Amino acid sequence: MSRKQKPIRSDIAWSTPDRITVRNRDLPSEILGKLNLGDMAFLELTARLPTPQESVMFNALVVTLVEHxxxxxxxxxxxTYAGAPESLQAAVAAGLCGLGSVFVGSTETTARMLYEALPEGSGEVDLEALAKETVSRMRAQGAIVPGLGHPLHKPIDPRTPRLFQLAAENGLSGRYVVLMQAIGREAERAAGKSLPINATGAIGAICCEFGFPWKIVRGLGVMARAVGLVGHILEESQNPMAIEIWQRIEDEASAHLRP
Amino acid sequence: MSRKQKPIRSDIAWSTPDRITVRNRDLPSEILGKLNLGDMAFLELTARLPTPQESVMFNALVVTLVEHxxxxxxxxxxxTYAGAPESLQAAVAAGLCGLGSVFVGSTETTARMLYEALPEGSGEVDLEALAKETVSRMRAQGAIVPGLGHPLHKPIDPRTPRLFQLAAENGLSGRYVVLMQAIGREAERAAGKSLPINATGAIGAICCEFGFPWKIVRGLGVMARAVGLVGHILEESQNPMAIEIWQRIEDEASAHLRP
Amino acid sequence: MSRKQKPIRSDIAWSTPDRITVRNRDLPSEILGKLNLGDMAFLELTARLPTPQESVMFNALVVTLVEHxxxxxxxxxxxTYAGAPESLQAAVAAGLCGLGSVFVGSTETTARMLYEALPEGSGEVDLEALAKETVSRMRAQGAIVPGLGHPLHKPIDPRTPRLFQLAAENGLSGRYVVLMQAIGREAERAAGKSLPINATGAIGAICCEFGFPWKIVRGLGVMARAVGLVGHILEESQNPMAIEIWQRIEDEASAHLRP
Amino acid sequence: MSRKQKPIRSDIAWSTPDRITVRNRDLPSEILGKLNLGDMAFLELTARLPTPQESVMFNALVVTLVEHxxxxxxxxxxxTYAGAPESLQAAVAAGLCGLGSVFVGSTETTARMLYEALPEGSGEVDLEALAKETVSRMRAQGAIVPGLGHPLHKPIDPRTPRLFQLAAENGLSGRYVVLMQAIGREAERAAGKSLPINATGAIGAICCEFGFPWKIVRGLGVMARAVGLVGHILEESQNPMAIEIWQRIEDEASAHLRP
Known part of the structure; x- marks a missing residue:
């Protein structure tokens, strides 16, 4: 095989026997005891420390999705834990596998929509007109505008105003937030029903303010939920519900089959 | 089926159309913008907020395991991401599945060993004697004392002294840390070789100081690594290595079979 | 909460203390020793036993994707197994997580394309014209025609002619196979380069002959690969490569960072 | 880094542009259309084809665990599928993650117990005495004898006699089956209650007859369940229960918290 090898390279971290360096910072002396977990996540993703304002906002974005x-x-x-209590990591993994298009994934879809409508570095644009155009194009394609509406949280998702308030207070409420709000109003008008921006819509928009690539936006929800799932597994180990759920559902689901 | 149902109950969170409450705190007004991600994890696990000292120490424990x-x-x-880039959550899940007995799981094994040697609420004991007894019992069973030694970080794991320093500074260096250190010395003496406490040993001991059940200690590493894996996936999406690794390994692994 | 409950029902299996029944067949007496694993999979998916011809073809479809x-x-x-050898199931799970849009998922995309072009129960149509129309519509949308071409297997994927031969021999080479072949020719013509039908394209087309819903077609690859992954884990337990891969890649990836 | 590289080698399969060879057999011409899925699994694990008797027995072992x-x-x-229907593979993966010590893992524990009691190639031994010794040693250690008893299938697990019958008919009922049966009787005697061999116990014993390493025995259940889970996901896509389960459990679990 004469295939030419391509280089393999990662810029995240390196270790020697006496050192561990992450994003060019000495882990023991420059990170431990100095960065909270959200700031460490920010450092991982951006290779720099957040400003105090960014720290508040980024931690809030992630914290929003820890627990519901x-x-x-x-x-x-x-x-999963009920069947393999020796593999807590696999139980968390199982819980994460479902964070797809239906739930947490709408953060990503929102960010993608906003970036496609308004690429980073775009010049001045009429955001109201852009919102109209975006909504009408999506409706023409039969696509659902992401980040709007919620099956439970009506008429408004209580997380949204708080997230937008934090964005405003911390200098992270720019064109993407304005565009998302305009898209929400326009989608409501076009659909003729209440479609308030939900938490994933707000998070998607604020992720664009941070400049995070849309491909990674779902990752904020994934890391957040990993935290929450450890909490659920702790409770399951102390006050279990899994076996009871299984037995109830099994009984009911197959009652029509059993003799 | 006349099976009697057992109640199903979770004390973590509840929602109504206009409210989301986690551990008895209103998510939008009492948590968002106020708690960093590590403090939120602490709240999930303990149903209370950390003190400032606990916040520093708990965040440091988790941050230690984000990236290596x-x-x-x-x-x-x-x-995994290379095959299913549309499912970032599944790539993180795949990465977490390997956090078992060989790597991150030793935090759990350490905590379990320490709790079994010194149950919470035990009266005064001679920790040196307890360490001797613990090590000799484990050696008699052919068990490896967890939390000691490291294939790369020699002669000492640079994270360990920093973690113990933070524990001392933040009032979390009590009997479990002392016992772990005594166990380390005793294991070195018995084995006749250098066996410094590694990061997972230090984390396991400090988790005992916090009083976390040993069954959940591995969870700190799992939530931490979820954060780090999102960082690796972001880099993979921008500067991939997976396909190159596959091709190199495939070429080499089957070279002896191919005609 | 006055929400009205919906019924929960599964038609797959039921058990009592002395019986286990799957798809209306007694597991011990009617299934064990009588059905091979592929036939059992067919029974799961269709609630009936395959004919001898269907058994040959269905087993071949799944067997194709076991190992590559x-x-x-x-x-x-x-x-994953290297980190958690006590959790073989999690290692298989990690391996499955990557069977997405890039690799095995193209079986699903092919079947969906064929069903959308030619809904089940359609009347007589000109399949050549339909192929032209399908390819030109996909090209206009910038979509890639699934199931064609292969990075390694050129000029033809050696599995494809064998699968189509088996389909012909077993009465499963109908309009969907013909349409797929016409689509392949048309895509080659339009692209001006060789685009032979690959194994996932052939499998997707034959799945349509079986009438499997497109949403489940990827599942054949998933069950198949679970089999193959157990084989790889067995070999890894006997002649490991994971740690060596890790060390090589880690060394190379961070060489530019280390002092 | 002057680390010496170790060779990386796999004996399972190789490909060239026009060939795919698995375990030294040409996939298209020697495997497709000739081997059923269970035989392919056997080939993966043993690098040889099963005899007709082995084929019946091995397929039966795996088929037993497909569906319950x-x-x-x-x-x-x-x-998981309800949240990420675009990632069927991740839903199967999530389902597999729980096949641990509590459920399917007991096949592995049984095989390990039997091999440790009676290493392969042992000379003639008194199996009744060995069973007594094994049970009494396990009881002394506080260990549970694996493969015995079942929460639902009482007084006998209907799969067990059928599996042992197939083993006898197919020349696979040797010393390990006899030893398992003796262990079952002895455990019943010692415990003073009915402890019939369950399906995982029978499978573990028959896996020893095949000579499968105990580390891989759980893998039979994992591949089997992957098949069954695809069946459940198909049904979920057509007649869903996940969202209803979620809403019921959420309502009940947090009722005591909601105002």
Whole structure:
């Protein structure tokens, strides 16, 4: 095989026997005891430390998605733990696998929509007109405008105003937030029903303010939920529900088959 | 089926259309913008806020395990992402699945050993004698004392002194840290070779100071690594290595078979 | 909460203390020793036994995807096993997570394309014209025609003629196979380069002959690869490569960073 | 870094542009259309084809574990699919993650116990005495004898007699099966209660007859369940239960918290 090798390279971290360096910072002396977990995530993603304002906002974005009760994701983690309590990591992994297009993935879809409508570095544009155009193009394609509406949180998602308030207070409420809000109003007008921006819509827009690539936006929800799932597994180990759920559902689901 | 149902109950969170409450705190007004991600994890696990000292120490424990370069776990995530870039969550999940007995799991084994040697609420004991007894019992069973030694970080793991320093500065260096240090010395003496406490040993001991159940100690590493894996996936999306690794390994692994 | 409950129902299996019934067949007496694993999979998916011809073809479809050497999926499983050898199931799970849009998922995309072009139960149509129309519509949308071309297997994928031969011999080479072949020719003509039908294209077309919903077509590859991954993990347990891969890649990837 | 590289080698498969060879057999001409999925699994694991008797028995072992109704593993897969229907592979992966020590893992524990009691190639031994010794040693250690008893299938697991019958009919009922049966009787006697051999116990013993390493025995259950989970996901896509389960459990679990 005469295939030419391509170089393999990672810029994130390196270790020697007496050192561990992450994003060019000495882990023991420059990171431990100095950075909180959210700031460490920011350092991982951007190769720099957040400003104090960015730290507040970024931590808030991630914290928003840590916990939302006994979700399908928490249930999958608990049911997995019941079968393999020696593999906590696999239970968390199982819970994460469902953070796809239906739930947390809408942060990504929102960010992608906003970047496609308004590429980074674009010159001045009429954001209201851009919102109209975006909504009408999506409706023409039969696509759902992401980041709007919520099955439970009506008429408004209580996380959204708080996230936008934090964005405003911390200098992270720019054109993408304005565009998202205009898209929300326009989608409501076009659909003729209330479609308030939900938490994933707000997070997607603020991620664009940070300049995060849309491909990684879902990752904020994934790391957040990993934290929440450990909490659910702790509770499952102390006050389990998985076996009871199994037995109830099994009984009901197959009742029509059993003799 | 006349099976009697057992109640299903979770104390972590609840939602109504206009509220989301986590551990008895209103998410938008009492958590967002106020808690960093590590403090949120602490709240999830303990149902209370950390003190400032606990916040520093807990964040440091988790931050320690976020990143250690291109580990097997990072490689598994990157190789998975290469096949399913539309499912970032599944790539993180794949990376987490390997955080078992060989790597991050030793935090759990350490905590378990320490709790079994010194149950919470034990009266005064001679920790040196307890360390001797613990090491000799484990050696008699052919068990490896967890949390000691490191294939790369020799003669000392640079994270360990920093973690113990932070524990001392923040009032979290009590009997479990002392016991772990005594166990380390005793294991070195018995084995006749250098066996410094590694980062997972230090983390396991400090988790005991916090009183975390040993069953959940591995969870700190799991949530931490979820953060780090998102960083690796971002880099993979921008500067990929997975396909090159595959081709090199495939070429070499099957060279002896190919005609 | 006055939410009205919806019924929960599964038609797959039921158990009582002395019986286990799957798809209306007694597992011990009617299935064990009588059905091979592929036939059991067919029974799961269709609630009936395959004919002898269907059995040959269905087993061949799945067997095709069991093994393709040290793939990214096999590597992810091996790297995971190295960290958590006590959780073989999690290593297989990690390996499966990457069977997405880039690799095995193209079976699904092919089947979806064919069903959308030619819905089940359609009347007589000119398949050549339909192929032209399908390819030109996809090209206009900038979409890649799935199931064509292969980075390694050129000029033809050696699995494809064999799968189509088996389809012909077993009465499963109908309009979807013909349409797929016409699409392949048309895509080659339009692209001006060789684009032979690859194994996933052939499998997708034959799945349509079976009438499998496109949403489940990827599942054949997933069950197949689970089999193959167990083989790789067995070899990894006996003749490991994961740690060596890690060390080589880590060394190379961070060489430019280390002092 | 002057680390010496170790060779990387896999004996399973190789490919060139026009060939794919698995375990030294040409995939298109020697495997497709000739081997059923269970035989292919056997080839993967043993690098040889099964005899007709081995084929019946091996397929039966795996088929036994494909389906057992709406298990925790099936529920985890369904709940995951509800959140990420575009990632069927991740839903199967989530379902597999729970096949640990509590459920399918007991096949492995049984095989390990039997091999440790009676290493392969041992000379003639008194199996009744060996069973007594094994049970009494395990009881002294506080260990549970694996492969015995079942929460639902009482007084006997209906799969066990059928599996042992197939083993006898196919020349695979040797010393390990006899030893397992003796261990079962002895454990019943010692415990003073009915402890019939369950399906995982029978499978573990027959795996020893095949000579499979105990580390891979759980893998039979993992590949089997991957098949069954695809069946559950198909049904979930057509007649879903995941969202209803979520809403019921969420309502009940947090009722005591909501105002």
């Amino acid at each position: 009760g006994v979700t399908p994701s928490a249930l999958a983690a608990r049911l | 370069g291109v580990t097997p776990s990072a490689l598994a995530a990157r190789l | 050497g040290v793939t990214p999926s096999a590597l992810a499983a091996r790297l | 109704g709406v298990t925790p593993s099936a529920l985890a897969a369904r709940l």
